[in-house]
Amino acid sequence: MDLDTAAIALNNVTKRFSETGPAAVTELTLGVAESEIVAFVGPSGCGKTTTLRMINRLIEPTEGSIKVLGRDQDALPAHELRRSIGYVIQQIGLFPHHSIRRNIGAVPELLGWDRKRIDERCDELVELVSLDPSLLDRYPAELSGGQQQRVGVARALAADPPILLMDEPYSAVDPIVREHLQDELLTLQERVHKTIVIVTHDVDEAIRLADRVAIFNIGGIVEQYDRPAAILRAPANQFVASFLGRERGLRQLALLTVNDLTTIAGPTATLTTPVASARQLAAANRVSWVAIGEGQQLLGWVSLHEADARWPDGSGEQATVADLTLQDFVAVVRPDTPVREALDVIVTSSSQMAAVVDDDTFTGFITISQIAGGLD
Amino acid sequence: MSAIGDVWSFLTTGSNWTGSSGIWTRSMAHLWISLVATTLAAAVSLPAAIWLGHRRLAPVLSVGIANLGRAIPSFAVIALVLPISISLGFGLGFWPTCVALVALGIPPIFTNTYAGIVGTPADSTEAARAIGMTERQLLRRVEIPSALPFIMTGLRISTVQIIATATLGALVGYQCLGSFVIEGLAQPSRARDRLLTGALLVAAMAMFVDYLFNRAEARLIPWRRTVR
Numbered sequence: 001m002d003l004d005t006a007a008i009a010l011n012n013v014t015k016r017f018s019e020t021g022p023a024a025v026t027e028l029t030l031g032v033a034e035s036e037i038v039a040f041v042g043p044s045g046c047g048k049t050t051t052l053r054m055i056n057r058l059i060e061p062t063e064g065s066i067k068v069l070g071r072d073q074d075a076l077p078a079h080e081l082r083r084s085i086g087y088v089i090q091q092i093g094l095f096p097h098h099s100i101r102r103n104i105g106a107v108p109e110l111l112g113w114d115r116k117r118i119d120e121r122c123d124e125l126v127e128l129v130s131l132d133p134s135l136l137d138r139y140p141a142e143l144s145g146g147q148q149q150r151v152g153v154a155r156a157l158a159a160d161p162p163i164l165l166m167d168e169p170y171s172a173v174d175p176i177v178r179e180h181l182q183d184e185l186l187t188l189q190e191r192v193h194k195t196i197v198i199v200t201h202d203v204d205e206a207i208r209l210a211d212r213v214a215i216f217n218i219g220g221i222v223e224q225y226d227r228p229a230a231i232l233r234a235p236a237n238q239f240v241a242s243f244l245g246r247e248r249g250l251r252q253l254a255l256l257t258v259n260d261l262t263t264i265a266g267p268t269a270t271l272t273t274p275v276a277s278a279r280q281l282a283a284a285n286r287v288s289w290v291a292i293g294e295g296q297q298l299l300g301w302v303s304l305h306e307a308d309a310r311w312p313d314g315s316g317e318q319a320t321v322a323d324l325t326l327q328d329f330v331a332v333v334r335p336d337t338p339v340r341e342a343l344d345v346i347v348t349s350s351s352q353m354a355a356v357v358d359d360d361t362f363t364g365f366i367t368i369s370q371i372a373g374g375l376d
Numbered sequence: 377m378s379a380i381g382d383v384w385s386f387l388t389t390g391s392n393w394t395g396s397s398g399i400w401t402r403s404m405a406h407l408w409i410s411l412v413a414t415t416l417a418a419a420v421s422l423p424a425a426i427w428l429g430h431r432r433l434a435p436v437l438s439v440g441i442a443n444l445g446r447a448i449p450s451f452a453v454i455a456l457v458l459p460i461s462i463s464l465g466f467g468l469g470f471w472p473t474c475v476a477l478v479a480l481g482i483p484p485i486f487t488n489t490y491a492g493i494v495g496t497p498a499d500s501t502e503a504a505r506a507i508g509m510t511e512r513q514l515l516r517r518v519e520i521p522s523a524l525p526f527i528m529t530g531l532r533i534s535t536v537q538i539i540a541t542a543t544l545g546a547l548v549g550y551q552c553l554g555s556f557v558i559e560g561l562a563q564p565s566r567a568r569d570r571l572l573t574g575a576l577l578v579a580a581m582a583m584f585v586d587y588l589f590n591r592a593e594a595r596l597i598p599w600r601r602t603v604r
Contacts, residue, residue: 058506083508093503097521097599107507139599155507 006031006067007163007195008055013064015050015220024050025220027064032212034162037189037196039206039213042243047220048199052165055197056085069162083107086156086194090168092148094140100151101136107159125154128191130184146177153185157192166198170205182208203244207232207251215240229255252375253340258333261374263356263364268293271322275307278321287352291329291365292321298355298362300326332357333366343371382569383576397551403577406552410539413474417481417534422527425486429493429523430515442486445479450541453479454548473545480541481534488530492523525597532589539582543574553578 003009008031015025025047032038040048053059054066057078066073073081094103102109104125105118113121126133129150140148149169156164170178182205189196200206206213207228214225217239224236232252235241244251267285269278269292278290282304292299302324311319331349333342335358345354346368353365386392393399421442428438453476461471496519504518520527546554553574560571 056506058502079505079508079510081508082506087503087506089499089503089506091499091502093497093499093506095500095504095518095522096497097518097524097597110508110513141599 003029003031003067005033007034007036007069008032008197009067010051010054011065011067013051013054013061013066015047015054015059016062023062023219025054025061028220028222030214030222030225032195032197034195035193036211037198037209039210040197040199040216041201041203041206041213042216043218044201046216046218048214048216049167051216051220052167052197052199055163055165056082056087058082083110083159084161084163086158086161086164088152088156088164088166088169090171092152092172094148094151094155096140099137099139100131100143103140103151104136104154104158106155107161111159121158122154125158128157128188129154145173146181149173149177149181150184153188157194162195164194164196166196168199168201171200171202178205185209204251204254207254215243249375250340253343253371254338256339256374257335258337258339258342258356258366259335261339261366261370263366264370266353266355266365267291268365269321270294271299271320273321275304275311275319275321275323278302279304279307285353289351290321291355292326293362296361298329298332298357300328301351302326329355331355334358335363339371339374342366343368346371379568379572383572386569386573397555399573399577402551402553402555403581405550406539406542406554406578406581409470409474409477409545409550409552410535410542413477413538413542414481414531414535416474416478417538418485418531420478421482421486422489425489426493426515426520426523429490430511430519432494435490435494438490439487442483442490444483445481446483448479450476450480451544451547454544458548468548469545469550472548473542473550476544477538477542481538484533484537485527485530488526488533489523492526492530493519495526496522525593528589528593528596532586532593535589536582536586539585540578543578553581 003011010028010030013025013028014023016023028047028051030051040051042048050059054061055068055073057073068081068085094100095106098106101119101122104122105113108118108121122136123133126136131147131150131154135143135147135151140151143151149172152169156166170181173181186209198206198209210228212226213228213231215223215231215236217223224231224240229252231240232244232248232255235244235248241248267278267281267287267290269281269290271292271294273281273290282288282290288304289301290304291301302321306324307319310324329351331345331351331354333345333354333356335356337345342354346352346366353367355365356363387399391398395401425438425442428434454472457472457475458468461475462468466472500518500522501514504514509517542552543554543557545552546558556570556574556577560568560574563570
């Protein structure tokens with residue numbers, strides 16, 4: 001990342017909390033590109049939160065410089081800098097004595113907007129983060145964890161800051177809500193295009209959300225900073241590899257879609273195919289069924305066990321697959337299905353293959369070997 | 377006659393209500409000294425507690441010093457201040473009593489306010505700084521409102537204690553509801569009407585003020601009503 005064009009540029013930044021102790025962050029140089037989501041991920045004590053908090057000067061760096069949108073960070077008083085940087089914390093930190101409306105409007109209020117403009121903005125934000133507008137006049141204690149989290153995001157976005165910092169934003173909500181909120185963030189980002197830095201200890205969250213991931217080691221040392229797929233494919237060193245864990249291959253699958261794989265024709269017959277040829281086709285694919293296609297459409301499949309049962313003496317050579325019972329194909333994936341999900345479809349089906357169908361167009365089959373091939 | 381009968385007949389005798397030593401005049405004097413003492417106690421302890429609390433300064437020391445006021449008997453304070461007040465020309469009665477009441481009123485306000493400010497949820501103060509509040513805005517918009525329930529509790533405890541203790545003023549010649557108690561002591565031992573009426577009126581006044589505080593709290597702290 002070129003530091004000169006970066007939205008956030010940390011140049012040789014060191015933070016020591018005591019004169020004698022080890023540095024929390026050591027000579028860190030890192031740039032965050034505009035409109036990208038960057039995740040800082042690493043074990044506890046790796047300095048990822050310290051680094052985040054230095055960006056809006058909740059913590060002052062001991063050495064080095066930080067530029068935000070090309071401007072030296074201490075060109076402004078700290079509180080003014082912070083008003084232009086949205087911030088979401090793990091504990092959310094809503095003001096319990098203020099209504100939701102006032103919580104969301106907190107920064108505009110500090111910036112001196114008039115009441116009407118703040119109210120309009122609140123209405124907009126409530127819609128943006130998918131909150132029920134009737135909650136605006138409630139107090140934080142009346143809201144669920146997920147709702148409070150959305151309010152936290154709305155508050156951070158209220159004054160439309162170009163930059164958003166998020167410190168473990170989803171660790172206080174349960175896994176199902178978390179996944180939902182992560183999806184919402186991605187949808188939101190498509191509309192708002194903020195430069196987002198998100199701190200997390202959850203590798204999956206980082207991979208899921210971020211355009212780039214920085215893997216932190218103890219002492220605020222960045223071991224690798226790259227796109228998630230690149231990190232998963234080629235971890236820079238042992239630390240990164242072990243941090244990504246044994247499921248590295250599976251995590252990579254989450255980033256790929258069926259579209260990234262090469263499909264095979266598989267045992268595909270038409271209604272006029274004789275049973276004898278269908279048998280050969282199935283044998284070549286080491287399955288006991290054939291799929292029936294017609295033009296671009298997948299009609300279903302027939303079982304050759306059924307053929308064996310109907311003509312146990314080997315007769316029925318005149319028959320075609322149309323004489324067998326056509327059954328619906330269950331193991332179907334779409335081109336945009338994540339490969340991880342497609343793998344699940346394959347291993348839980350009896351067909352050992354998944355049919356790739358885009359709307360009504362059947363494009364072929366994938367098997368486990370196509371998935372393995374996709375991981376290169 | 378029963379105690380209730382004694383009080384009833386005292387209260388229903390019209391002449392007991394009027395005049396310079398009647399119930400009205402003494403009640404007003406009692407309220408007045410309580411109001412002055414509470415205001416002074418709040419004026420001293422609120423700013424100090426808010427500032428020390430915001431800076432998270434000297435928790436043990438500040439609370440300890442404030443609690444001294446609670447440990448010294450109010451009667452002793454009156455006795456100590458009386459000669460000073462006289463020699464400074466403030467006279468007896470009002471000011472010696474008032475000083476003792478202020479000393480009594482400071483600790484509840486100070487300790488509650490301090491605890492309320494310090495007890496502001498850490499995530500609220502962090503969020504407040506992170507969204508760009510100055511220290512003054514943090515104090516005014518987050519810490520003080522968040523401490524408001526505690527501040528109200530402190531004020532209420534102080535006021536109630538001050539009203540109850542203002543009775544002592546009668547000992548140094550301040551005409552208040554305590555004067556009925558003193559006069560009652562001087563009566564023959566079978567006549568309890570003045571003593572009991574004085575005590576009851578003080579208790580009624582204290583409870584009424586307590587009730588007013590309850591009402592005010594419900595209005596001032598709407599977010600408490602809705603906490604599930």
